[in-house]
Amino acid sequence: MPELPEVETVCRGLAKSMTGEKLASVETLRHNLRIPFPADLKTIAGATVKNISRRAKYIRIELDNKKTLIIHLGMSGRLVIQKKSEQGDPEKHDHMILNLKNGTRIVFNDARRFGMVDLANTSELEQHKFFSHLGPEPFDKKFSAKYLAEKLRNKKIAIKLAIMDQELVVGVGNIYASEALFRAGIDPQRAAHKIRPDEISELIASIRAVLKQAIKAGGSSLRDYVQTDGELGYFQDKWAVYGKHHQPCKSCICDIDKTGGIQKITQGARSTFYCPRKQN
DNA sequence: AGTGTCGCCTGAATGC
């Protein structure tokens, strides 16, 4: 499940292989993923890649024909870059192949097919349905304490659900929401509008810190990811609470047999992990 | 407008 740090790293890998290169052809091996492949997808053949960027968890491949190819990896999507010598028959769940004129190809493999591909006019990109309603990037100055306080003011939903709302801020998925709230010492179940100003500042710092740490870890371990078999290393050993129910949290002094350690609860049909003793 | 629920999809993990 690629999250913001992984998508960032994939973009850098793609940029290295694709920028300035000409697309020879596009193949699709089925008609849709989560949404249908765009009807005009094949019109990008012959175009040259100008630039590659990330917005939220979307990959944007800008072409020199005024079009931008948009890719979302969903839950299980992978982009595998194959040099000529590495190419064979399509594997299970390969759905789209971008053939570069230089012989390299980029294969989109997605077992669960939650991924999405679309083609948009570059000049209208920010108005595209994928992007028009997105909040600020977490590292953007616009994601300030003042901004977040205003956004949370009328929200009665749990703070964890609030920070996962992409209209509020992009890039905080289920894993990093739990991690950031642990780091900030905030109970994920508290109503969003009851988070105090000092906690809001701490929360912003915590979101940035966990994402930054993941990007740093991903930068090294995901370098191979784009180029070889696509296995996500993930950073389980870096997680403080995610997936660690019944285990002690960081610098835990509890008697785990008595307290049960890290708790797993459900919020909005998603798993949340937290320490009731460190998060209030 | 804010909130809660559902469906998409397959493979891994678990249950019987």
Next chain:
DNA sequence: TGCATTCAGGCGACAC
């Protein structure tokens, strides 16, 4: 062993 069930989750659609 093998079959059935549950769970995982980003995102949009939809109901209230």
